[in-house]
Structure formats: structure tokens, C-alpha cells
Amino acid sequence: MDEFVFVSGRLCLDLAGTKLWRRSLRTELLGSPSDVRRWVGQAELLDDPGAMDTRGLERVRRLREAIYTLVGSWPPGDGAGAELGEALAEVNDAARLPLPRHQLDESGRLTRTGGVDEVLGAVARDAVDLLSSAQFAKTKECANPDCTRLFVDLSRSGARRWCGMAECGNKHKAASYRKRKKQEAVLETGA
Template sequence: MTVQDDPSRRASGDGFVFVSGRLSLDLAGTLLWRRSRRIELLCCPDDLRRWIHQAGLLDTPGRMDQRALTRVCRLREAMYAIIRAWPLAPAPDSAMQESLAEVNEAARLPLPRHQLQEAGHLTRTGGVDEVLGAVARDAVDLLGGADLARVKECLNEDCTRLFVDLSRSANRRWCGMSECGNRHKVANYRKRQRQPH
């Protein structure tokens, strides 16, 4: 299991979480609360560098600039739109056609270079093209594979995070317990406490 596939992995202190079960969905989750407050977690190129490293894509991401950030955020939004709308209508509107073209174009980019050192240490190198290629390839694999049927949106009405429900019973409700799941539990507990006995 790779770092980005581990649904229990969480970043500490900077708001990045890796709970979606797919790299593409974890990137989509860097824009929170899309229906209301819209909290952007990739505010600057250094945020992007940290996300790339924590996602396990590159060991030491090089300098990222505003153009790299814009490209990644554009792909993120295209993937989110496509995944939410999939399968597309027989004659998708121009916005969906553009989103699909964006994802397909990025999926043709090279992947990060993996090299195994003699001591057994794996190194992952590349730049923004390789990051885009890996994330878009993951989205294409998701849309064309069996995991798509297990994609859900968190049941917290404010949360818009998508995740792959890999639970045995296929009844996962929350993107993560430490965020939305625990909030729901606390709200239900308070509600029960207020009810007359």
C-alpha cells in the first residue's frame, strides 16, 4: 500500500488529509467546503510543495512557482467536475468537454521517476509535469475501473470531499472520523442530551 492509498494517513498541522483512498480524490480534497465557505489549502507554491511531498509523489519536490500551482489547481477542478458528473451525458456541455480534455492531456504526461538504490532505498523524482501525470493517470484509472462504483461524497452536508468506500460492508459515511465523523457524533450526543428524558 502506498502513502497516498492509506486511508488513515493524515497530515499534521497544515490541513492536508489523505483519507480518500485515491491520489486524485485527495488532491480534489484540497479545496474544502465547496458549497459554502470554500477553503483553499493550496494557497501558495510552498503549500503545493508540501502536498506533493506528503502525498508521496516526489521525495524532494523542487521549487514550485505560481504557474505550477495554477496548473495543478486547474487539473484538480477538472478532475472534480468529471468525477462528479461521470459518466458524461452523450453530448456534454463545453465545460465538461474542456474538463475531460484537461484530464486526458495531463494523463499523457510522464510519471515520477522511481529508482531503487543498491541499499534498497526508493527515490522518487520529477517536477510538476510528473505530478500532473500521476494525479491525472490516477483519475483516469478511477473513472475507467471498478473503484468508481465505490466513490461517495461525505455525508456531512457541508463537506464536499469525495472518497472511495473500501470498507468490507460498503457503508462508510464520512470522509474521515477525526473530521466529519466525530463532528456528527458530538452533534448527535448534544442533541440527545437536550432531549427530555
């Protein structure tokens, strides 16, 4: 069962999205080392993430929070705070880690191997790439006031508002529809 969603358009933003509703319910999707293993598998970073311990869990969470901080405050201005400096150091340190090892076997099947260092390296390099690219200007936060998921708007019109239709877009559309129907009913009974 896929429990994580990958709607952000970037691996680093999908990791940042593993903590939901940051302004209200603060839902943690990476509550245990096994959650990280499942996220890594569903993100298709490694075929077998191997053993994951609480230290690895904390390292992944630290990188996730650093990415979220940087994306929300980028580019840094004069007098950028200590939090931004720490987040930048966290991402840069992780970006120096090795990447997952990709190999093809004789049948053409891809295998991806590595551990927590390689996962951190891949996600951090994606964050560095995003923050240093023109694509960063297309990064948005979901228009649902409760949702804090970030995404890159790659739509032709540049008018994407929702992190994903299943998560927030359909809920908003359904609520708008119910509101319109209720208003129409009030107008009909009041006429």
C-alpha cells in the same frame, strides 16, 4: 506538521480535497506554490518537489478542478456540456505527461524524482484509472452537508458515510450525542 489529509482512498480524490467546503466557505488549501510543494511531499509523490512557481500552482489547481468536475458528472451523458469536455481534455492531457521516476539505491531505499509535470501525470493517470474502473461506483461524497470531499468507499459493508472520522464523522457523532442528551434532559424535566 501534516496539514493535508489523505482519506479519500485515491490520490486524485485527495488532490480534489485540497479545496474544502465548496458549497459554503470555499477554503483553498493550495494558496501558494509552497503549499503545492508540501502537498506533493505529504502525498509521497516526490522526495523533493523542487522549485514550484505560480504557473505550476495554477496547473495543479486546474487539474484538481477538472478531476472534481469529472467525478461529479461521470459518466458523461448525451449532450455533456462544454465544462465536462474541457475537464476531460485537461485530465487526458495531463495523463500523457511523464510519471515520477522511481529508483532504488544499493541499500534498497526508494527515491522519487521529478517536477510538476510528473506530479500532474501521476494524479491524472490515477483519475483516468478511477473513472474507468469498477471502483468508481464506490465513489461517494461525504455525508456532512457542508463537506464536499470525495472518497472511495472500500469498507466491507459499503456503508461508509464520512470522508474521515477526524474531519466529519466524529463531529457528527458528537453533535448527535449532544442532541440526544439535550432531548433526554428535556424529557426528564418535563416528566
